[in-house]
Amino acid sequence: MTLGEVAKRLELKGLVLPDPGRQVRWGFCSDLLSDALAHAGEGDLWLTHQRHLNVVAVAKLTGVAGVVCVRGLAPSPEVLSRARAEGVAFLLSRQDTFELAGRLFRLLQGEA
Amino acid sequence: MPAEPSILLRRVFPVPPDAIEEAGKASTEVRRLLRGMGAEPEVVRRAGIVCFEGEMNIALYTKGGRIVLVVREDRVELLFSDRGPGIADIDLVKQPGYSTAPDWARELGFGAGMGIPNMEKNSDEFHIFSRVGQGTVIRATIYRRRDDLGRSGKEA
Numbered sequence: 592m593t594l595g596e597v598a599k600r601l602e603l604k605g606l607v608l609p610d611p612g613r614q615v616r617w618g619f620c621s622d623l624l625s626d627a628l629a630h631a632g633e634g635d636l637w638l639t640h641q642r643h644l645n646v647v648a649v650a651k652l653t654g655v656a657g658v659v660c661v662r663g664l665a666p667s668p669e670v671l672s673r674a675r676a677e678g679v680a681f682l683l684s685r686q687d688t689f690e691l692a693g694r695l696f697r698l699l700q701g702e703a
Numbered sequence: 704m705p706a707e708p709s710i711l712l713r714r715v716f717p718v719p720p721d722a723i724e725e726a727g728k729a730s731t732e733v734r735r736l737l738r739g740m741g742a743e744p745e746v747v748r749r750a751g752i753v754c755f756e757g758e759m760n761i762a763l764y765t766k767g768g769r770i771v772l773v774v775r776e777d778r779v780e781l782l783f784s785d786r787g788p789g790i791a792d793i794d795l796v797k798q799p800g801y802s803t804a805p806d807w808a809r810e811l812g813f814g815a816g817m818g819i820p821n822m823e824k825n826s827d828e829f830h831i832f833s834r835v836g837q838g839t840v841i842r843a844t845i846y847r848r849r850d851d852l853g854r855s856g857k858e859a
């Protein structure tokens with residue numbers, strides 16, 4: 592499923608969306624950067640509370656399809672402009688990680 | 704003794720202490736350079752992760768240091784050196800979960816104690832040399848795929 596489609600179905604607000612056609616393969620939840628570096632996969636949607644500059648670098652290094660900021664915790668304009676420059680998608684959800692991950696799981700499970 | 708394969712690229716990245724927000728720049732640049740040289744995506748991915756973790760550790764735990772990237776035909780080498788405080792027990796810092804990260808860094812998602820294990824896992828050769836009171840040198844080597852040998856410089 593494409594990132595644009597996932598965003599629509601899960602009511603995610605696209606803060607930075609360089610490529611809505613990018614395929615979302617699976618999801619990943621963690622607030623620990625080293626955990627994300629070790630276990631987030633290429634094409635995953637990364638759900639996290641972290642929203643500082645290093646998240647952009649980690650997203651780039653892991654090749655995730657995008658970063659979803661949960662519980663309405665949006666990053667600063669500085670972080671978003673770095674994300675734009677690096678071509679990293681950032682989306683915003685009002686939901687908490689548990690509920691959003693549950694919905695994403697159901698959405699992607701049918702496809703796998 | 705056979706000669707070392709010649710150096711295709713060498714770059715030095717200074718890493719100042721405490722500049723957490725700045726840290727991540729070297730790994731971004733390393734990725735960009737390797738991709739530009741046509742390194743395989745898996746080599747780029749591993750080198751980027753090794754570089755990021757090493758860079759963060761220099762920024763978080765030391766008085767500053769530098770990273771040297773050396774690309775040879777058959778391998779990518781990353782050398783991390785810092786001005787101390789040094790590591791007293793190298794086996795301990797290699798253990799997953801061991802961390803002395805301060806609370807403010809943990810809130811930013813550092814301090815999982817998985818950085819050095821991540822570096823080791825993504826390297827083919829990995830060595831830590833340290834002298835307490837002086838500093839630490841880490842050498843990580845990532846070998847390039849056999850069928851890619853001698854084809855560097857071409858776009859992937």
Ligand SMILES: Nc1ncnc2c1ncn2[C@@H]1O[C@H](COP(=O)(O)OP(=O)(O)O)[C@@H](O)[C@H]1O
Nearest residue numbers: 760764789796802803804814815816817818819
């Ligand atoms: N360059 C270094 N100099 C001194 N101590 C270091 C250095 N790098 C890592 N350490 C120590 O090793 C510990 C483990 O590092 P690491 O595996 O990267 O996990 P984390 O950074 O999450 O704590 C750190 O908490 C720190 O105490």
Ligand SMILES: [Mg+2]
Nearest residue numbers: 759760818819
């Ligand atoms: Mg670390």
